[in-house]
Amino acid sequence: MSDLHTRLTEIFHTIFEDDLIVLRHDMTADDVENWDSLSHINLIVAIEKEFRIRFTTAEVAALKNVGELEALVEAKVNR
Amino acid sequence: MLVDRLPDLDYSRLLAASRKIARTPEKPSLKLALLSDAATQQFVPILRALLDRNGFSAEIYEGAFDAIELEVYNPSSGLYAFEPGAVIILNATQALRSSFAKRQASASDFAREALARITAVWTAIQSHSGATIVQSTFALPLERFFGNFDLKTPDSFYAVTRNLNSGIAESSRQQSGVLLIDIECVASLVGGSRFFDDRFWDMWKTFCSLEVLPSVAQNLVDVLMATRGRGVKCVVLDLDNTLWGGVIGDDGLDGIRLNAHGDGEAWYRLQLYVRELRRRGILLAVCSKNDERNALLPFESHPEMVLQRDDITVFVANWKDKAENICAIREALNIGFDSMVFLDDNPFERNLVRELVPGVIVPDLPDDPSDYVRFLTELNLFETAAFSGEDLRRAEMYKKEAERRTAAASFASVEEFLQTLDMRIQVARFDSYHLPRIAQLIQRSNQFNLTTQRRGEAECERLMHDDSAVPLYVELSDRLGDHGLISVVILRKDGEELHITDWLMSCRVLARGVEQYVMNEVFALARQSGAARVTGRYVPTAKNGMVREFFAQFGFRKISEIDDATAWTLECESYIPANVLIKPAEKDPATLCTVRVT
Numbered sequence: 001m002s003d004l005h006t007r008l009t010e011i012f013h014t015i016f017e018d019d020l021i022v023l024r025h026d027m028t029a030d031d032v033e034n035w036d037s038l039s040h041i042n043l044i045v046a047i048e049k050e051f052r053i054r055f056t057t058a059e060v061a062a063l064k065n066v067g068e069l070e071a072l073v074e075a076k077v078n079r
Numbered sequence: 080m081l082v083d084r085l086p087d088l089d090y091s092r093l094l095a096a097s098r099k100i101a102r103t104p105e106k107p108s109l110k111l112a113l114l115s116d117a118a119t120q121q122f123v124p125i126l127r128a129l130l131d132r133n134g135f136s137a138e139i140y141e142g143a144f145d146a147i148e149l150e151v152y153n154p155s156s157g158l159y160a161f162e163p164g165a166v167i168i169l170n171a172t173q174a175l176r177s178s179f180a181k182r183q184a185s186a187s188d189f190a191r192e193a194l195a196r197i198t199a200v201w202t203a204i205q206s207h208s209g210a211t212i213v214q215s216t217f218a219l220p221l222e223r224f225f226g227n228f229d230l231k232t233p234d235s236f237y238a239v240t241r242n243l244n245s246g247i248a249e250s251s252r253q254q255s256g257v258l259l260i261d262i263e264c265v266a267s268l269v270g271g272s273r274f275f276d277d278r279f280w281d282m283w284k285t286f287c288s289l290e291v292l293p294s295v296a297q298n299l300v301d302v303l304m305a306t307r308g309r310g311v312k313c314v315v316l317d318l319d320n321t322l323w324g325g326v327i328g329d330d331g332l333d334g335i336r337l338n339a340h341g342d343g344e345a346w347y348r349l350q351l352y353v354r355e356l357r358r359r360g361i362l363l364a365v366c367s368k369n370d371e372r373n374a375l376l377p378f379e380s381h382p383e384m385v386l387q388r389d390d391i392t393v394f395v396a397n398w399k400d401k402a403e404n405i406c407a408i409r410e411a412l413n414i415g416f417d418s419m420v421f422l423d424d425n426p427f428e429r430n431l432v433r434e435l436v437p438g439v440i441v442p443d444l445p446d447d448p449s450d451y452v453r454f455l456t457e458l459n460l461f462e463t464a465a466f467s468g469e470d471l472r473r474a475e476m477y478k479k480e481a482e483r484r485t486a487a488a489s490f491a492s493v494e495e496f497l498q499t500l501d502m503r504i505q506v507a508r509f510d511s512y513h514l515p516r517i518a519q520l521i522q523r524s525n526q527f528n529l530t531t532q533r534r535g536e537a538e539c540e541r542l543m544h545d546d547s548a549v550p551l552y553v554e555l556s557d558r559l560g561d562h563g564l565i566s567v568v569i570l571r572k573d574g575e576e577l578h579i580t581d582w583l584m585s586c587r588v589l590a591r592g593v594e595q596y597v598m599n600e601v602f603a604l605a606r607q608s609g610a611a612r613v614t615g616r617y618v619p620t621a622k623n624g625m626v627r628e629f630f631a632q633f634g635f636r637k638i639s640e641i642d643d644a645t646a647w648t649l650e651c652e653s654y655i656p657a658n659v660l661i662k663p664a665e666k667d668p669a670t671l672c673t674v675r676v677t
Binding site for chain 2: 014017037038041042045046049055056057060061
């Protein structure tokens with residue numbers, strides 16, 4: 001399990017108040033209780049803060065699932 | 080804000096805290112309605128957390144997005160059914176920008192109409208409800224169309240926003256029941272480029288970046304607290320190293336740092352700041368560990384002193400602990416502890432007051448006095464919901480009242496506090512590493528100094544190698560920090576006698592049992608060396624009156640008195656070791672072994 005994956009999982013646990021969430025690549029907002037537009041902003045902000053990165057509006061809008069999110073974070077961290 | 084350090088305004092932590100707070104408390108102490116032309120879903124949880132932290136159990140009505148006018152003009156709207164005690168109107172710069180873009184008339188006409196719409200909202204609310212209105216100002220936009228000329232022309236969006244803010248302020252003065260949450264000021268304090276994050280507006284209609292949201296919410300909470308009369312009435316000031324640089328008792332009138340230009344400007348600026356508070360009706364009190372005569376000296380004779388003795392409603396300078404003195408000040412003024420702020424550079428005094436006098440606001444002043452005013456500004460301690468001539472007369476009233484009262488409250492729990500400090504002491508023979516600091520302390524100590532013999536570094540070094548002398552330095556630390564080298568005691572073995580030739584100590588560590596601990600050590604050394612008695616002298620100076628009875632307190636007998644200089648003696652077997660709350664430092668045991676009388 002990569003360090004990035006672990007950190008991302010912890011953020012999900014905090015934001016959605018559920019320590020049992022296991023991140024899967026095909027996971028979407030429909031799979032997670034409380035993942036609404038409000039908590040989505042909080043998720044994005046928490047990830048930006050944790051990894052010291054910044055998403056563009058287009059990137060946020062284009063995200064389809066957790067796999068894409070993780071890949072995007074990884075790409076930005078390694079840039 | 081009534082908290083004692085820079086409060087935690089971290090968005091994520093406040094968000095987490097808000098989840099634990101009931102949304103509909105059984106008996107809300109505050110019913111708050113929030114109307115905005117921006118989205119407020121992010122704002123409300125943060126507001127809820129901060130209200131809770133500041134003792135409100137609040138119920139919040141969140142109006143629909145961009146429906147301010149729909150709510151206020153409809154007598155049967157959800158807003159009025161909620162029966163709010165306060166209505167917050169949050170107008171976003173971004174929403175203003177959108178309607179500015181669509182304007183038909185000139186920019187100045189647009190500004191006039193925008194203001195008229197805002198004040199009409201107030202009037203509508205007041206005709207249907209008795210709620211207090213809290214209206215936001217606009218954060219100034221960052222974009223420019225004319226460059227610096229944006230400010231000069233009334234046609235720019237920037238100028239329109241500024242004029243609108245002025246109009247809101249002016250109208251709020253005319254209309255009672257309307258308070259302001261000055262978002263323009265919040266944005267300028269954090270910086271416009273940090274305040275705005277346009278992505279959040281584009282995606283979710285959030286009016287500022289989430290990291291700044293807590294500052295906006297805290298300002299709103301501050302306003303709401305002020306409407307409940309919760310605010311600061313009195314600032315209690317330490318003197319040495321708080322109102323001026325240095326120690327008046329040691330450095331004297333010429334030695335303290337305080338001036339409009341130069342190395343005393345930080346303290347000068349703090350005094351200017353405090354004087355403005357005084358002028359706006361905040362009471363000032365002094366609480367200083369000092370001889371009163373010394374403490375008053377700068378007020379009477381320092382040419383650059385900003386504050387005058389008359390500005391101080393209660394002046395307390397003595398050697399008692401500050402918790403006791405603050406209780407006395409409170410009693411003299413007859414105000415609540417939670418309306419007092421205590422400013423002191425010394426972390427020990429701050430913690431003592433914080434722990435022994437709950438309620439008093441004790442900000443952790445930054446280390447650099449240059450930062451004092453900014454720090455206090457960011458705390459926003461002096462929020463108010465009203466200001467009148469009465470405020471200005473208040474100080475005078477309190478002063479008379481204070482003169483009538485006698486204050487003599489006594490506190491028993493200082494010992495308990497000292498115990499929690501876990502004070503650690505080290506008494507060791509002079510060593511070359513410490514010589515510079517030893518010499519410095521010898522030069523500087525005037526008040527707690529029995530014989531005031533100024534010994535330079537070279538002489539200290541000679542003593543260090545002198546076998547018949549026992550030159551000791553004392554270091555103190557506690558769980559709050561390291562006080563460093565704070566005392567010097569020099570002993571000399573002379574036949575049957577162990578003679579105290581020098582004893583001096585920094586006044587910062589007074590009343591903690593340091594001198595008692597060291598005296599126990601002195602007698603232990605005397606016994607160990609076979610001395611029968613310990614002797615010492617007190618030589619009066621203009622400044623060392625506080626140790627006139629030093630030997631008497633340990634049971635020494637006065638054997639001579641010539642021109643106020645006294646000589647004292649005490650048999651080893653008659654000495655009763657003093658009770659101390661200080662433990663030896665768990666440091667290098669080798670250094671302790673070097674303390675020996677040969």
